[in-house]
Amino acid sequence: MADREVVIVEVGPRDGLQNEKVPIATADKLALIGKLASVGLARIEATAFVSPRWVPQMADHDAVMRCLFPRPGVTYSALVPNERGAEAALAAGAQALAVFTAASESFSQKNTNCSIAEGISRFEPVLALARSAGVPVRGYVSCALDCPYEGEIAPSAVAEVTARLLAIGCSEIALSDTIGRGTPDRTAQMIEAALRVAAATKLAGHFHDTSGRALGNVEAAWRLGLRVFDGAIGGTGGCPYAPGAAGNLATERLAAHFAAKGIETGIDLVALRSAAAWIGTLLRS
Ligand code: HMG
Ligand code: MG
Numbered sequence: 001m002a003d004r005e006v007v008i009v010e011v012g013p014r015d016g017l018q019n020e021k022v023p024i025a026t027a028d029k030l031a032l033i034g035k036l037a038s039v040g041l042a043r044i045e046a047t048a049f050v051s052p053r054w055v056p057q058m059a060d061h062d063a064v065m066r067c068l069f070p071r072p073g074v075t076y077s078a079l080v081p082n083e084r085g086a087e088a089a090l091a092a093g094a095q096a097l098a099v100f101t102a103a104s105e106s107f108s109q110k111n112t113n114c115s116i117a118e119g120i121s122r123f124e125p126v127l128a129l130a131r132s133a134g135v136p137v138r139g140y141v142s143c144a145l146d147c148p149y150e151g152e153i154a155p156s157a158v159a160e161v162t163a164r165l166l167a168i169g170c171s172e173i174a175l176s177d178t179i180g181r182g183t184p185d186r187t188a189q190m191i192e193a194a195l196r197v198a199a200a201t202k203l204a205g206h207f208h209d210t211s212g213r214a215l216g217n218v219e220a221a222w223r224l225g226l227r228v229f230d231g232a233i234g235g236t237g238g239c240p241y242a243p244g245a246a247g248n249l250a251t252e253r254l255a256a257h258f259a260a261k262g263i264e265t266g267i268d269l270v271a272l273r274s275a276a277a278w279i280g281t282l283l284r285s
Helices: 012-016 026-037 061-067 083-091 105-112 116-133 155-167 184-195 214-223 251-260 269-284
Strands: 007-010 043-048 075-079 096-102 137-142 172-177 203-207 228-231
Touching (some): 007 251, 012 043, 026 061, 026 269, 061 083, 083 096, 096 116, 105 137, 116 137, 172 184, 203 214, 228 251, 251 269
Parallel strands (some): 043 075, 075 096, 096 137, 137 172, 172 203
16 A cells, blocks of 8 residues: 555544443444454544543443454554543553643633643653553644634644643644634634644644534645544544534545545545444444
């Protein structure tokens, strides 16, 4: 296969499923991840080692991570809020970690019950554990465009949090339009601000598709040099602490977008669409 020119990070098993109210069987989550791993996706965020009281759907994180079938060329990551989550995720076999904070104080409080600064200080032991284990840590910046509680967010606030996450050792920052209200113009302004503190190779785009503009935002980010984008199979998802947040950009639309531009993502589109149909049926049943 030709080298990937764009890397698609599949966040469906975590971001896509976390907001589902009806418990999804662990075996079904594993079946989904197995399908995703077989279509050419190189990075899959498999689960979240967060409080089961806060996000009940991720309560089986340990079983999911321990039962994943290792596959050459596929990295399974786990979202973690603190040292305890990182320890458990690494013990269960996570090959990468992701921490999460926000460019909005109100969202940080609602989502993690702490300020941005407190959240980042909780990540320092996570980074230390990851360094010892030799695994990379992605840092998410939620509300990079709008906050459900504070409205529009200044690009400078995004740049500041991006710089702080890089300073503690995150290897990649996922600039996240949590509630999917962003436009391509505002996305470009936000990314230009982030590029003042980070190389394009350190940045990824994570766009929810609430307003149907996520692909336009991807395109704006791609033009500014970003080459890593998140998708959730079937456009599943939302965040329980972000009222109004709909699903992520569907991975199959994201992959088709780059295929139409002749850009290699390494993904088998037919197999990916079949996985999307499967999860659609499962969630409707
Ligand atoms: P807290 O209540 O401030 O902290 O929660 P705590 O230390 O008092 O712990 C509360 C409970 O959680 C305790 O249990 C702890 O033992 C337990 P209880 O006494 O209630 O039975 N606990 C844990 N359990 C499992 N794993 C852990 C862990 N840590 C504590 N690692 C905390 C603070 C951060 C834990 C909580 O707020 C939390 O788990 N929040 C997670 C929220 C979340 O997962 N949101 C969705 C993911 S983020 C997202 O979707 C955005 C993103 O997609 C990007 C974007 O689109 O913007 C990434
Ligand atoms: Mg998200």
